[in-house]
Amino acid sequence: MTGKTLKISAIMDGTVIDHISAANTFRVAEILNIKGSGNVVTVGMNLESKSLGKKGLIKIGGRFLTKQEVDTIALFAPEASINIIKNFEVTQKFRVEIPDIINGIIKCANPNCITNAERTKTNFRVLDKNPLKIKCHYCERVIGKENIELI
Amino acid sequence: MEFRNRDIVSIKDFTKDEILYVLKTAKKLESRPNPSLMKGRVMASLFFEPSTRTRLSFESAMTRLGGQVIGFSEPGNTSLKKGETLWDTIKMAEQYADVIVMRHPVEGAARLAAEASGVPIINGGDGANQHPTQTLLDLYTIQKAKGKIDGLNIGFLGDLKYGRTVHSLATALTHFNSTLYMISPEALKMPESYTEELDRKKVKYYEESDLMKVIGKLDVLYATRIQKERFPDPMEYKKYAGVYKLDKSMLPHFKPTLKIMHPLPRVDEIHPELDNTPHALYFEQAGNGIPVRQALLALVTGRIK
Numbered sequence: 001m002t003g004k005t006l007k008i009s010a011i012m013d014g015t016v017i018d019h020i021s022a023a024n025t026f027r028v029a030e031i032l033n034i035k036g037s038g039n040v041v042t043v044g045m046n047l048e049s050k051s052l053g054k055k056g057l058i059k060i061g062g063r064f065l066t067k068q069e070v071d072t073i074a075l076f077a078p079e080a081s082i083n084i085i086k087n088f089e090v091t092q093k094f095r096v097e098i099p100d101i102i103n104g105i106i107k108c109a110n111p112n113c114i115t116n117a118e119r120t121k122t123n124f125r126v127l128d129k130n131p132l133k134i135k136c137h138y139c140e141r142v143i144g145k146e147n148i149e150l151i
Numbered sequence: 152m153e154f155r156n157r158d159i160v161s162i163k164d165f166t167k168d169e170i171l172y173v174l175k176t177a178k179k180l181e182s183r184p185n186p187s188l189m190k191g192r193v194m195a196s197l198f199f200e201p202s203t204r205t206r207l208s209f210e211s212a213m214t215r216l217g218g219q220v221i222g223f224s225e226p227g228n229t230s231l232k233k234g235e236t237l238w239d240t241i242k243m244a245e246q247y248a249d250v251i252v253m254r255h256p257v258e259g260a261a262r263l264a265a266e267a268s269g270v271p272i273i274n275g276g277d278g279a280n281q282h283p284t285q286t287l288l289d290l291y292t293i294q295k296a297k298g299k300i301d302g303l304n305i306g307f308l309g310d311l312k313y314g315r316t317v318h319s320l321a322t323a324l325t326h327f328n329s330t331l332y333m334i335s336p337e338a339l340k341m342p343e344s345y346t347e348e349l350d351r352k353k354v355k356y357y358e359e360s361d362l363m364k365v366i367g368k369l370d371v372l373y374a375t376r377i378q379k380e381r382f383p384d385p386m387e388y389k390k391y392a393g394v395y396k397l398d399k400s401m402l403p404h405f406k407p408t409l410k411i412m413h414p415l416p417r418v419d420e421i422h423p424e425l426d427n428t429p430h431a432l433y434f435e436q437a438g439n440g441i442p443v444r445q446a447l448l449a450l451v452t453g454r455i456k
Contacts, residue, residue, distance in 0.1 A: 114259035114277075118236050138258070
């Protein structure tokens with residue numbers, strides 16, 4: 001427990017994304033585009049976790065996530081939790097949640113969908129959260145988790 | 152019921168009452184034609200993909216109501232060739248017309264067009280996705296021939312995997328209390344996403360590959376063409392083409408009141424020798440496109456409330 005507290009309080013202001021299933025850690029890092037940012041980032045992989053066995057953890061100093069970023073994380077790592085750190089304190093902690101409507105984050109897997117032919121924002125309705133199943137507002141195709149791709 | 156300014160994009164947007172209202176309006180227009188109902192109104196007919204039946208019946212529907220038609224029947228001569236987006240084409244067309252009918256090879260095109268347009272869009276087919284006016288005319292045909300849509304045994308025959316008309320009609324029939332018989336080769340079965348919906352809506356249905364096992368039960372048989380273009384391998388197509396052929400030899404097995412429907416064009420699923428039997432409903436079905444499309448044109452432009 002002491003170890004965990006230390007890790008979280010190690011940044012003054014920022015965000016800790018915890019309880020990422022180990023396999024999705026790099027996916028989340030990619031979503032947040034941490035490579036391109038100048039923030040202090042720590043990525044932990046295969047850390048011990050009671051609930052997940054092995055988990056990943058990402059700490060980003062000086063950055064707070066947008067709703068869209070949190071929603072995107074939820075699609076790929078639905079078990080993740082977000083800790084918001086201000087002045088070394090966890091001021092807010094919540095589980096990510098898959099939204100009912102997904103706006104503009106992902107690409108339609110149907111190559112013959114108008115959203116892939118013309119520049120327009122994608123829009124999906126979530127039919128099922130586990131396993132994730134979404135439906136394109138335009139071509140009405142139902143897409144499973146395995147075919148979900150970021151724009 | 153408010154239909155004015157409404158887009159007709161997908162049969163899934165319709166409630167049962169709305170479907171019945173369109174059919175009722177079609178029936179009124181068929182029994183009492185109104186050749187000046189759409190006088191002074193213009194319909195843009197934008198066919199980004201060729202289609203014979205749908206385009207002709209829409210244009211005929213509008214003309215017989217006294218309206219005017221502008222548009223194109225293939226994108227060859229239009230600014231699309233110059234790279235104009237669908238969005239821009241629609242933004243232009245809405246300035247010239249009171250209603251836009253469109254067919255487009257890309258799925259979701261009609262939904263996007265509806266977002267771009269201030270005048271109602273009627274989807275005449277978007278790729279493999281939706282063709283709601285076909286579904287409404289199919290329902291109208293069943294209702295007209297049988298006096299009802301509930302309590303029937305309705306068979307679907309042929310390519311149930313790729314057949315867009317079958318998918319949409321089956322979806323619409325979830326509002327009604329009929330029993331569905333899905334007759335197809337194993338490889339061309341109705342996709343799970345549709346049968347799951349039938350399960351969810353508690354629709355009674357059976358899947359069968361042997362037509363003869365169920366033919367005697369059917370009140371309506373909706374035959375479809377097995378589409379050559381769906382098979383990358385011609386050998387594979389040959390295996391399924393002509394699996395089901397309806398001809399005179401089957402007459403003793405039909406219910407005397409069986410009606411055969413087909414969205415046309417047919418290849419060899421229905422022998423022409425059945426055309427003059429009381430079972431053939433497919434040409435009348437094509438004709439029913441007129442009152443149904445007239446009803447939609449009049450409703451969305453607010454000419455009929």
